[in-house]
Amino acid sequence: MSGTDVRLDKVRKTFGPVVAVNDVTLEIERGTIFSLLGPSGCGKTTTLRLIAGFEQPSAGEVYIRGQRVTAIAPYRRDFSMVFQSYALFPHLDVAENVAFGLRMRRVPRSDRGALVKEALALVKLDALADRYPRQLSGGQQQRVALARALVIKPAVLLLDEPLGALDKMLREEMQVELRELQQRLGITAVFVTHDQEEALTLSDRVAVMRNGVIEQTGAPREIYDRPVSEFVAGFLGASNFLDGRVLSRDGGIAVVETAGGAVRVAGASAPIGAAVRLAVRPERVRMNRPGGEGLPARLRSIVYRGSVTHYYMDSAGGALLAYAQNAAAGDWSAGDEVRCAWDAGSAVLVAPERA
């Protein structure tokens, strides 16, 4: 189970004056889920449609399983797709919908039945084979769309925000189920989403896109913990940002002077004297009493959220946010003086947004 199933080489797509996808290059390993994550209009869906062939690239090449498919019509490419609206054929029942791809691939009628049954069992819908799409709930339609896409055993499964129309509970359930199914079958999948939690839950690798450009590609943990830019850090969840200047360096650790005092940042390559912006996740922030280590801050408000508590603070360098598990929660109240500290490895220098 190794090799590259999908490769984009400097793929560019323009719609009139608008550059929707700007020289995107990526490789997707066999048997992995690759997510394209970004806000609406970032080019993630266009990128997916370029892989499918529903859009023609203005420049660059698309490869599926090593074969150059840039000039090949969608129906001759080895992929299948789950649409956000599911696009189940309303005039066909569930079994006929799932069998459609087999029919188009001229699989003999006698073999189709078993394959359809198997695919429906995979998504736990064997009992509903003779229903019509309109008689199904949103979640069931989603499963049929998945079964229809899986039954033809494509080289790559393309998923265009397939869980977007489901409610939160069902969505989280389907995320886990989809992940299990993908790992069991060893499918290669490209998953488009604007939901960062979904991307983190499902993916082996995530590409964060903005304005047609991939800002960062990496494993979920990598892009969450070591974001390269303020945009990536902010898009993947809450983050504290502090501005400063590099004072000194000690191996891989830089000492950064901020308005509230000096802090240490690991894995930073900025030269001494450079103006930098650093990011720290709120759950990495430790709150100490005055006299302890850390940047001085004052607690503005406390929000109790059940399993965690959010602490909103003001410091000389700007607002600070800390999350603490309630099992380990200290006894704080608004107005308290606080010292905020974190490990050098929890802070990361990011490319600042040009304001």
Place this chain on the structure above:
Amino acid sequence: MRGMKSLWAWVLLTPPLAVALVLFVVPLLYLFYVSLHAASPSEIHGSALTLANYTSILSDPFYLGIIRRTLGTAAAILGLCLVIGYPVAYFVALLPPRRRMFVLLLLLFPLMVSNVVRAYGWVALLGRRGVINTGLRDLGVIDVPLDLLYSTEAVVVGLMTILLPYMVITIANTLSALDRRYEEAAQALGAGPVRTFVHVTLPLSTPGIASGMLLVFLLTLSAYVTITLLGGPRSKLLVSMVYDSVVGFQWPRAAALAFILLALALALTGIILAVLRPNRIQGTGR
């Protein structure tokens, strides 16, 4: 809440229902009543109840021939409208919205000319001394003028050109409202352009095909001017028989013919809906 709502619905529905009852249902019932009597020289109908009008029409080879010709003409018009109209509608639906609107208006343009004027246009074209015959004679292709006018073919062509826009517009509306994702889904599953059309686009456009066919069929059955002017005395249809009976003061026979026409319309409407089953795509029920 629900009770109030349905009460309001009834309040709002009552006036139109009353109008429909007085102006449509009651006259229809009276017409049926008339059709069940013999003719009378002095009254609208005679006094004794009888099925003779129906039995005499339905056992008369002349009338059976007319019914057959009526159905044949309607079928020919329907087939031509569908075969010519669907491809036109398909390409109209692919146009961007503004241009689609413009093309649909162009298609509607001929409907702004009265049917009488259009029928005389065909007469001028197809008549013994019409444009086609004189043209062919001047070219030396024919010596004797062709009998183009006053034939079933002339009626078919004349009515088809009038009714074609209805077919095109209803199908184009259905196709342009169709979610293009269905076609993409078919392609993603390996269907090429032809199979995508046959297995997805065509079945999903049956609601438009069904309403287009119903419109064309019902308008064909009720057309009169075009049939009379282009069909002449040799190519009469059922509707001409109704008119002839009325002119001959055969009120009960006219009423019976009108009901046979209505029965044919209902039966064929039922067949079209049963075959195409448009509601299996639109909403509930199979």
